[in-house]
Amino acid sequence: MATLTESIALEGAWQEKVTRFDVQQIIQHAGLMVSFILLVLTGLPQKFHELAISQWWTGLLGGIEVTRSIHHFAAWLIVLVCLYHLVYIAYSTLVQKRPFPVKMIPGRHDFITLYQEIKYFLGITRERPRFDRFNWREKFDYWAIFWGMPVMGISGFILMYPVEATHLLPGWVVPAALIAHSDEAMLALTWIFLVHIFFNHFSPGIFPLNTSIFTGKVSKERYQREHPLEYERLSGGQEGIK
Amino acid sequence: MRRLGFLLAIAVVIVVAIVAFRSTRADALDKNGCLTCHSNPGLSTTTKAGAKVSLFVNEALINTAAHRYIDCTTCHSADPHKVATPLTKLSLAEKCGSCHQYEYEQHLNSIHGQQLAQGNPDVATCVDCHSPTANPHNVIRVLEYNAPTYKKNISETCAKCHDNQQLMANYGIVEKVYESYMRSFHGKAMQLGTYEITQLDKATCTNCHGVHDIKSVADPAAPVAGLDNLAKTCEQCHPGAGVEFAKGFLGHKEASPDNIPAAHYTENVFRVLLISVLTFGALVVSAAVVRYSINRWRD
The missing domain is CATH 1.10.287 (Helix Hairpins)
Incomplete structure (x- = not known):
């Protein structure tokens, strides 16, 4: 004590x-x-x-x-x-x-940690996966936007300028854009409000609001808990993480 | 004291004004007192064929109708009790046409009017669109918000017949025209717009198909017949639209392998994507919720 x-x-x-x-x-x-x-x-x-x-x-x-x-x-x-x-x-x-920023690129480690995390959620193991700078969920969110933005942007601008769009592209792009825009929007919206908000704001130890993305700062304790691999690498070499 | 007297004077003026102008009742012109008897809901007659015909005229409706200041005898002849002509849709339209000649001429040349002339009782004539109760005594002016021909209400007015699948099947109209219109950009904009006239510069049925001169889609002269005509119709609101733009119209049908296949396959791809990704997300979140709850319960 x-x-x-x-x-x-x-x-x-x-x-x-x-x-x-x-x-x-x-x-x-x-x-x-x-x-x-x-x-x-x-x-x-x-x-x-x-x-x-x-x-x-x-x-x-x-x-x-x-x-x-x-x-x-x-x-x-x-x-x-x-x-x-x-x-x-x-x-x-x-x-x-x-x-x-290579740490944002998905790799084998993400599939392993996903598998480990699901095992942990299902109670097969009591050990939580150890994440690096970005966990698989954060990478999923990031790359989902990388896929979603071109889909929403292109389909959205076709709908915003249908006459100009059909001067350059075939007529079917307009009804197709409406479907893509509508469905992809529902996907993004549901994912953000169901998965992103849950894991990043409503999880134990974080609720009700994760301020790190607004202030840029995280306590050492939480950093070690949530991103142990990154924390160890940063604190192992020298004192004072930058 | 003077101030009080002044305020009192204003109050008196206001009260007098309210009393004087309070009555908003607009009585229909009834020179011969027809409504004395005909405002009785039970008034009816029996034709030679034995059918009972109501002779009731709803005073409340006629008092706000478009023709409230036109006397009964203008349409019903100077001696209406002598007239025994059976009323038909065509005779009704003829009567309207005695004043509204231009609209009547257009109507007779339209698909509705042509059918009417052939004695088809299904088709719409003047009162079917201009009166909410298909009653000539209750015609409402186009710019009144409760008129069936007010821009925001037109699609519902057409839908009274055109959303009736059994009736439409007789004419080979299998498309669900009302539903597909309401799903479309134009229908959405119309539904989300208020009743303000400034919010109603959106296309409804009549913008593409015509009004009194409405033509069958099968008629080559129809504004929606063939891509060239259709493109010209689009261009009324979308300057420079062209044929390619018109090709993007689903034609009141859903996308299918035969009708704009690209849109149909886009739909399939996104359905699979949506369902698979969200199922994955929902499973992970549910598993996490269970785990976090158990953790908390154990602590």
């Missing part, structure tokens, strides 16, 4: 924050979140137009024209955020000569 002062000191050390995200990444997540929420709030009533709540909500926003304008504005915003992200990656690797 540690003495009271010792435990306070220990507690203090554990509470010490480690920087996990830089300011650019914080801005990118915030931009993505704001535009995504705007798109959902203005997209859902357009999909479920026959529901009374959709008609009420559209009326509250000022009618279908305003709802569509907000949807189009948020669409440009989310495209801008994604371009910002690509420029950020290119700039940090090509100009700043920082290493390419």
Whole structure:
């Protein structure tokens, strides 16, 4: 048993924050979140137009024209955020000569940890998988956007400019774009609200809000618990994680 | 004191104004007092053939009808009790046409009017679209929000017949035109728009198919017959649309291997993707919820 002062000191050390995200990444997540929420709030009533709540909500926003304008504005915003992200990656690797973020690339380790985590959830093992900088769920979210953004962006711009689109492309792209846009939107929305929010905000030890993506900082204690491999590598070499 | 007197004077003016202008009742013109008897709901007569015909005229409806200031005898002749002509849809349209000549001419040349002239009782004539109760005494002006021909209500008015699958089967119209319209961009925009006229610049049935001059889709002169005509119709609202744009129209049908196959296969691919990914997500989350609950219960 540690003495009271010792435990306070220990507690203090554990509470010490480690920087996990830089300011650019914080801005990118915030931009993505704001535009995504705007798109959902203005997209859902357009999909479920026959529901009374959709008609009420559209009326509250000022009618279908305003709802569509907000949807189009948020669409440009989310495209801008994604371009910002690509420029950020290119700039940090090509100009700043920082290493390419290889830890985001999926690999064998992710399938192993997925398998281990499901075993843990099902009670087959009591050991939790040990994650590196990004766990399989975080990588899934990231790459889902990498797939989803072109699908939503291309289909969305076809729907935004149908006349111009059919000058360049065959006529069937318009009905096909509507289906792709609608279904992919439901996929993204359900995944974000079911899986992303659950694991990143509603899990034990995190609930009700994971502030790391908003402040960029995580306590050492949580970092070690959630990303042990990364934590060990960072703290093993030298003191003070950067 | 002067201030109080001033306020009192204003109050009196307001009260007098309210009392004076309160009555919003607009009585229909009834020079000969027809409504004295005909406002009785039980009033009826029996024809020579033995059919009972109601002679009731609903005063409440006629007081707000478009023709409320046109006297009964304008349509019913100066001595209406002498007239024994059996009323038909065609004679009804003829009567409207005695004033609305242009619309009547167009109607007679339309698919509805041609059928009407042949004695088909199924088809729509003036009152079927212009009155919510298909009653000539209750015609409502087009720009009144409760008119069946108000822009926002037109699709439902057409649907009274065109959403009746049994009736439409007689004419070879198998497409679910109302449902597919409501699913379309135009239908969605119309449904999400309010009743404000500024929100109603969306296409409804009549924008593509025509109004009084409506033609059968099989008629080569119809605005929706053939891609060239269809493209011209699209261009009324979508400048520069062209034939390729018109090709993207699903034709009131669902996408299928025969009808815009690309859209059909896109649908299949995304259904599989949606179901598989979400099932995976739901399973992982459910397993995690169970595990976290057990962990908490054990602590």
